[in-house]
Amino acid sequence: MEVKLVVDFDAYEDGQTMAKLVEELAAKPECAEITDLIIGDWGGAYENSPEDFIPVLVKHKDQFPKLRKLFIGDMEYDECEVSWINQTNLSPLLEAFPTLESFYVKGSQDLSLEPLRHSRLQELVIICGGLPASVLHQIHNAELPELRKLELYLGVDEYGFDGSLKDVLPFLDHNPFPKLTYLGLKDSELQDEIAIAAANAPVIQQLEVLDLSQGTLSDKGAEALLSSESIKGLKHLDLNYHYMSNEMMQRWKSTGRSVNVDDQQKADEEDDWRYPSLTE
Numbered sequence: 001m002e003v004k005l006v007v008d009f010d011a012y013e014d015g016q017t018m019a020k021l022v023e024e025l026a027a028k029p030e031c032a033e034i035t036d037l038i039i040g041d042w043g044g045a046y047e048n049s050p051e052d053f054i055p056v057l058v059k060h061k062d063q064f065p066k067l068r069k070l071f072i073g074d075m076e077y078d079e080c081e082v083s084w085i086n087q088t089n090l091s092p093l094l095e096a097f098p099t100l101e102s103f104y105v106k107g108s109q110d111l112s113l114e115p116l117r118h119s120r121l122q123e124l125v126i127i128c129g130g131l132p133a134s135v136l137h138q139i140h141n142a143e144l145p146e147l148r149k150l151e152l153y154l155g156v157d158e159y160g161f162d163g164s165l166k167d168v169l170p171f172l173d174h175n176p177f178p179k180l181t182y183l184g185l186k187d188s189e190l191q192d193e194i195a196i197a198a199a200n201a202p203v204i205q206q207l208e209v210l211d212l213s214q215g216t217l218s219d220k221g222a223e224a225l226l227s228s229e230s231i232k233g234l235k236h237l238d239l240n241y242h243y244m245s246n247e248m249m250q251r252w253k254s255t256g257r258s259v260n261v262d263d264q265q266k267a268d269e270e271d272d273w274r275y276p277s278l279t280e
Contacts, residue, residue: 001066002036004074012043018053026060036069045075046084049110054092061096068099073106073127080107082278083129083159087111094118108160111135116142125151125184129279130160133167140170147177151184151211156279165193172201184211184238187276191242195221199228213240213260216274218267219248226251236260241277243267 005021018039025031042050050072070093073085085107091114094100101122105111108128116138124139124147131154139150154168155161168185172194175183183203185194195212198204210231212221222244225231239252241263249261267274 001030001033002038003034004038004040006040006075007043008041008079016043018042018050019056022053022056022060026056026063031063032065034064035066036071037064037067038071038074040073041075041079045073045080045086045107047086049086049088050090051088054088054090058092058096064097066099067097069102069104070097070100071104071106074104075106082107082127083109085109085128089114091115091117094121108132108135108155113138113142116144118144118146120146122146123149123151125149127153127278128155128160129153130155130157130162132160133163136163136167136171140174140176142176144177146179148179149182149184150177150180151182151186153186153214153278154188154190156189156276159279161189165190165197168194169197172198172203175203175206178206180206181208182211183207183209184213186211186238187214187278189216189274189276191215191217191276192221196224199224200230204228204230204233208235209238210234210236211238213238213242214277215241216276217242217244218274219245222248222252226255232257234258241265243274 005018007016007018042053072090086109087107088110089112099120101120103121104125106127108131113135121144131152188194191212195217198210217239236258238260240260243265252259252261
């Protein structure tokens, strides 16, 4: 059973809060059947963080015995631009719900996942316009023994990404998640550098899917991937939304491998400027 809670603009103006909605939901008998809980706009997310309703969710944790998926911040741009979404330290939610298997977060303003420990989490996805290096380090230092899928929107420095390739390399060279089969390092202005580093990285040996989509990948990074013997062992390579040439796209298609090269972009003709997909 899936439930999504939203405080739209009118409700917010009338004084509705996400904390009240959570309280009301927890009081209903059907709460015990919820497997997927999605928290959308909590009302003025551009100025308010989840701090008010997270303690309420934690307080009523026993009312959600079947909860397996939790999404904090599922809102469209007309509700709140992704780079405006305020977050906070969300680790108390992971501690409160030990049976969670999937955790999605949208927005990275003031986001923290410290400490990040969970014995059953299989999927962690963070969608944002720019992921702080501090969060990257928290994830890499996490204790997530059952993690199968890690999908990170890295973004650009104008929207919160304050790191460099060295902050991404540990996920490729010293992967801490023994059961990981899907790695997404996407939506990056460093996509060529990441692709070159990933081409022969140790983590590739355990992956089924490598997702380098939504970023500024050009022929430079694509050539490194195409020449890699390790990449051939993947079940799927996602390069969707890219700046590859027609010739490079054809070379990929002729390999017969499972690779997504859809959504070709054109760089700015004057300065060859390329933009990731989710940067507003």
